[in-house]
Amino acid sequence: MRRITIIVLLSWFIIRSHAQSNELTEQLGNIKLEFRLGDSGIAEYAVYFKDHVVIKPSALGFNLKNNPALRYFKIIRSERKTFDETWKPVWGEVSQIRNHYNELKVYLQERNEPNRFLNIVFRVFQDGVGFRYEFPVQPHLKYFIIADELTQFNLTGDHKTFWIPGDYDSNEYPYTTSKLSEVDGWKLPVLSTNSKEINEPDQYAVQTPLTMKTSDGLYINIHEAALVHYPSMQLHVDRKSYTLSCNLVPNALGDKAYLRAPEVTPWRTIIVSDKATDILASKLILNLNDPSKIENTSWIKPTKFIGVWWEMQTGKGGWNYSNNLDSLDANGKLVPNHRHSANTENVKRYIDFASKNGIKGLLVEGWNTGWEEWYGNWNGGPFDFVTPYPDFDVKAIAQYAKQKGVNMIMHNETSADASTYERQMDTAFRFMNKYGYTSVKTGYVGSIVPRGEHHDGQWMIDHYVRAAEKAAQYHVMIDMHEPVRPTGLQRTYPNWLACEAGRGNEWNAFSDGNLPEHETIMPFTRLMGGPMDYTPGIFKIKGYSAVAGRQVHTTLTKQLALYITMYSPLQMAADLPENYEAHMDAFQFIKDVAVDWDDTKIIEAEPGDYITIARKAKNSSNWFLGLITDENARTSSFKLDFLDPNKIYAATIYRDADDADWKNNPEAYTIEKVLVNSNTLVNIKMAPGGGAAISLLPATSDQLKSWKEYK
Ligand code: NOJ
Ligand code: CA
Numbered sequence: 042m043r044r045i046t047i048i049v050l051l052s053w054f055i056i057r058s059h060a061q062s063n064e065l066t067e068q069l070g071n072i073k074l075e076f077r078l079g080d081s082g083i084a085e086y087a088v089y090f091k092d093h094v095v096i097k098p099s100a101l102g103f104n105l106k107n108n109p110a111l112r113y114f115k116i117i118r119s120e121r122k123t124f125d126e127t128w129k130p131v132w133g134e135v136s137q138i139r140n141h142y143n144e145l146k147v148y149l150q151e152r153n154e155p156n157r158f159l160n161i162v163f164r165v166f167q168d169g170v171g172f173r174y175e176f177p178v179q180p181h182l183k184y185f186i187i188a189d190e191l192t193q194f195n196l197t198g199d200h201k202t203f204w205i206p207g208d209y210d211s212n213e214y215p216y217t218t219s220k221l222s223e224v225d226g227w228k229l230p231v232l233s234t235n236s237k238e239i240n241e242p243d244q245y246a247v248q249t250p251l252t253m254k255t256s257d258g259l260y261i262n263i264h265e266a267a268l269v270h271y272p273s274m275q276l277h278v279d280r281k282s283y284t285l286s287c288n289l290v291p292n293a294l295g296d297k298a299y300l301r302a303p304e305v306t307p308w309r310t311i312i313v314s315d316k317a318t319d320i321l322a323s324k325l326i327l328n329l330n331d332p333s334k335i336e337n338t339s340w341i342k343p344t345k346f347i348g349v350w351w352e353m354q355t356g357k358g359g360w361n362y363s364n365n366l367d368s369l370d371a372n373g374k375l376v377p378n379h380r381h382s383a384n385t386e387n388v389k390r391y392i393d394f395a396s397k398n399g400i401k402g403l404l405v406e407g408w409n410t411g412w413e414e415w416y417g418n419w420n421g422g423p424f425d426f427v428t429p430y431p432d433f434d435v436k437a438i439a440q441y442a443k444q445k446g447v448n449m450i451m452h453n454e455t456s457a458d459a460s461t462y463e464r465q466m467d468t469a470f471r472f473m474n475k476y477g478y479t480s481v482k483t484g485y486v487g488s489i490v491p492r493g494e495h496h497d498g499q500w501m502i503d504h505y506v507r508a509a510e511k512a513a514q515y516h517v518m519i520d521m522h523e524p525v526r527p528t529g530l531q532r533t534y535p536n537w538l539a540c541e542a543g544r545g546n547e548w549n550a551f552s553d554g555n556l557p558e559h560e561t562i563m564p565f566t567r568l569m570g571g572p573m574d575y576t577p578g579i580f581k582i583k584g585y586s587a588v589a590g591r592q593v594h595t596t597l598t599k600q601l602a603l604y605i606t607m608y609s610p611l612q613m614a615a616d617l618p619e620n621y622e623a624h625m626d627a628f629q630f631i632k633d634v635a636v637d638w639d640d641t642k643i644i645e646a647e648p649g650d651y652i653t654i655a656r657k658a659k660n661s662s663n664w665f666l667g668l669i670t671d672e673n674a675r676t677s678s679f680k681l682d683f684l685d686p687n688k689i690y691a692a693t694i695y696r697d698a699d700d701a702d703w704k705n706n707p708e709a710y711t712i713e714k715v716l717v718n719s720n721t722l723v724n725i726k727m728a729p730g731g732g733a734a735i736s737l738l739p740a741t742s743d744q745l746k747s748w749k750e751y752k
Contacts (some may be wrong), residue, residue, distance in 0.1 A: 066147040068508075072313070076145065076385040082113035082644045084161060088170050090313045093259055103174075106186035106296060109508060111159055111381050112202040114149035121145050130327070131535035132610045132643040133337045136659065140328040141192050142166045154264055155181035162328065169312035171266060171329045174667050176302040192287040192309055194263055194276070196221065199283060200253035203562050203648055205544075207246025207275035207291045208239060209495040210488070212526050213544045215555060216562045218649050222251070227335040240495070246275045248526065250569035252320065252562075252648055259313060260648075265460055266308040266329035266570055268528040269506055269745065271298050273497035274309070280360055280540045292500055293493025307528060312569070318643040321564055321652075323704040326529040326571075327502055333535050340479070340516045341536050345611030346397050346402025350576075351615050353407060354550035355585045358382030360407030362430040364413060366726040383407040384432040389441055394618035396445035396633055403442065404450040404482055404613070408433045416721045419488050424457030426469035439476040451478040452522075457487035457496070457523070459504045470515035480518035480538070481609075482574075483508060497525045509534040520574050520611055527571030539574040539611040543567035546576045546603075546615060550586065557594045557730035558649050558671035560603060565648040568608060576615040577603035579632055580624050581708035596707045597627060597697045599732030604634045605667025606652045606732075626712055630695050630734050633666050642683045649667070653677055662688065662739050668725055669732035672703070676726045677733075684719040684737065691740040691748060692717045696725055696733040702735050703730025713752040716740055723751065748751070 053418045064077040073089040077098070088096040102112035125141045130447065144162040158173040159392070176182060199222045206226030207212035216223075226468045227244045250264035263285065265274050272292075276285040287309075289297040308329040311321055335341070352358040359382060363375040370376050383405050395403050410430055411423035429435045442449050451473050455462045462469075462483075473481060485496060494500045505524045512519040513536045522541040543563060548554050549610035560575075567573060577600050583592040593600070604612055613737050614621070614631050621628045635658035644653040644666075653668045662685060668677050684690060691714065707730070740748070 042089060044709035048643060063116060065145060067121065067143050067149065067163060067165045069141070069143045069165045071093070072165050072167060074145065074163050074165045076163065076188070077146055078114060078116060082115065084147075084149060085116055086163065086172065088311055090259060090315070093257065095259065095261060095313050096196050096311060097195040097197060099193040102191040103187055104189040104191065104437070111151065111157060112191065112473060113152045113246075114159065114255060115152050117148045117150050117386055118688065119145060119147045128332065131333060131341055131531065132235055132343045132577055132637045134608055134638050134656065138327060138637045140324075142328070153182045157182045160660060166325050166328070168323045169310065169325050171308040171310045173308045174306045176300065176304045178303050182302050184299075185300050185302065186296050188287065189288045189297065190274070190289055192575035194285040194311070196253070196283040196285065198255060200261070202253045203566055204249075204251060205566075206241045207243055207248055207277075207288060209239045209497050210240045210498065211523070212248055212542045212567065213548070215544060215559065216566065218562075220282050220511045221278055221283050223316070225278060236534050237419050243275070243277055243299035245278045245280060246280060248275055250277060250526070250566050252565040252569075252740070254648070257432045260315070260317050262310075262312040262320050262323075262565070262569055264310050264326060264528070266310050266326045266434060267331065267528070267533070268307045268525065268530045270300075270499065270503055271307055272499045272502060273525045274307070284729055285477070289663045290497040292495075292498045295492065298499050313346065313521075317565070317646045319571075321643045321646055321654075322641070323569075326569065327532050330529040330532040332532065334533055335513050335535060338535055339677055340517060343538070343633070344401045344448070344480075345612050345614060345636055346404055346612050347391060347400050348406065348450075349388060349391055349406035350404060350406055351550065351579070351617055352382050354547050358589055360414075360415070361412035362410070362432065363413060374431070379431060381407065381430065385434045385438060385509045388433070388438050391618060392438075392442050392445050392447050395447045398628070400614060400632070402448050402450050402480065402680060404452060406452045406454070408435070408452065408585055413420070413456065416487060420491065421490055422456040424454060424456065424461075426453050427464050427472045428752070440715055441727065443477055448479045449477060451481040452484070454484040454486065457485045458490040459485065459501060460490050463504065463507070466511045468519055470511060473517055474515055478517070479519065481512065482520045482522060485521070496523060497610040500705070501525065506530070509537040512536055522574070529571060530573050531683040541571040541574050543575075545574070546579060549591070550578070552597070554594050555593065556672070557647075559600075560595070560606065560669055560672050561646050561650055561652055564606060564608070564646075564652060571608060572611065574609060574611055574613065575603060575607045577607060578614040578616055579619040580616045580627065584751035594703055594730060596697050596701050596703050596710070596728050596731040597624070598697050598710045598734060599669050601627065601630045601695050601705070601734035602669045604631065605654050605656055605665055605734065606669050610636050627710060630736060633736050635659065635661065635663065644679050645677065651675055651677070653679065655683055664690070664737040666735040667732065668727060670727045670730070670735075672729050674727060674729045674731070676724055678722065678724045681717055681721045681723065681737070682719050684717070686719040688718070689740045689745060690717050690737040691744040693736045694725065694733065694752065695735070697728035697731040699726070701731055702730035703728065714748055716745065716748045717751045721751050
């Protein structure tokens, strides 16, 4: 049994001076934090980058239910420390992460009775600031209810903003790029033809992670880290003053959070740089999360997988075995509709494909009873997570998968009935253990049960953490669909490999889809919190849907690039085996690409326009690159100076054909095989809505003889 090795390469902290003034500052590199108490005793903070103001003085504090507001303070003391440690994530974009910050902790006490206490902890990193509130043990604050968190982010101007509305139950919106003064969640670009429950009570609220660009070229990202036992934070936009204020997602009674001191809130995070690439490279959110709570992590393995899935998404098959639960046959059995994708024979076909091509995982949805009435009834979930449909032979499939070296991925759609799932979880995980399922994809489609709760409220936040902990107890990796968006908890629960919590590739199957710029925005927004199960790799870009006009809004080679630009330790090859078999030369990239990394170089990036990323595979000399553009064609030029200067690499370049175009000619691609080294300057042309993928493997002696040098 391998124990977790958190190798602390360098770790030290120094406690520095105490101070008593009403104004305190802390700094690291280009980032400066100011804290002060206003005349009335309201606590305020401000953030600076170089000589720019990032956050103007902004208020802090709370309104409590049935209690006076916790807002007017005096400083009793403050404490500073410096911390510098390098730690190793169980998996990730890099194999070592430096966590370096200066901390300022301010101990506050209410000016008037009941003289309650509140501490605010600020951590100043080289790329931003995190802060959180601590409610220490005290006589006049024990059990309490947060009515409002009063945290503000007072911005300096009408920044360009990449936003989705503040829905309490969903992040699956297309991004709007607009000025802050134009944010209006009720005026959406109506991209989707799919009806969905919209739950955005505040017309001017937006979701985080929120990325903005200022007119003087700063990139600012606001989000939160370590969201546990507290509701998710949305931001209300004051369209005149450009002040963002914390909106916590309420529970069924309209309350925000039930706490008992001692307690801490999640961290509020502000990442800032004058380089967009620094935003994508930031590890601030991960660093603010606790180290792994799982000691033995040897069973946690990043993986690629395929799924009996896209055929349901596109309507070729179905999740449900029958069409009507109320009309049974003469033996009292369900009447099969003969469209049920999760049947033993079809599943074996997918196992064969995975096994033949070295894809380790297979997800099968629609294997269990309940799919006839799974959606939209709010009547409690129809699933028990252990009863297969009659044509899904769970035992035979488990044996066949084992024999072929394929790991089955369980699917537990809960229909948002989290209370049933809480009762069934142990049984469900025991079932997975029994049949050799090493991971599970959970899902929360619909309105939450317990009724009145929200996907992003405190009750569900507790539920997601319980599900991750429960999965860990059974050595099962977990991928959650429709949860709250992630906040770096993958550091603490490394078996929580990925989440959806965003508008995935699947929207191209059942709606108008995603705009060509979508994937250039997501890494700056949704992915700042953690990996996304985006489900890339669709090769049949058009003609998969019976609905006219539906297509994927990228070229084929852009789908390959997403394996690099959309970071996840869990990557699906989402298309059907037969669609891959039509393009095995391009599928080679999916076979080769790694899912766990020693190093990552963000080569160039601009939200809404383009992203180029290079990653070095874990414990290997292989590099993989992904380049994507928006609706505009683009040529990307850069030097491969990250390569080992002593090696020659065999580069396989998968790029758009010269006449490719996401709309009219999306499946046209060219594959070039050439020799490169660390001095090579590449020029890669991308089509409108296009992209490119490159694999760089140390050249073999045969390749050295027969492949040409890159020109
Ligand atoms: C929504 C998920 O995102 C999708 O991947 C899944 O197939 C359906 N729910 C059914 O669970
Ligand atoms: Ca653009």
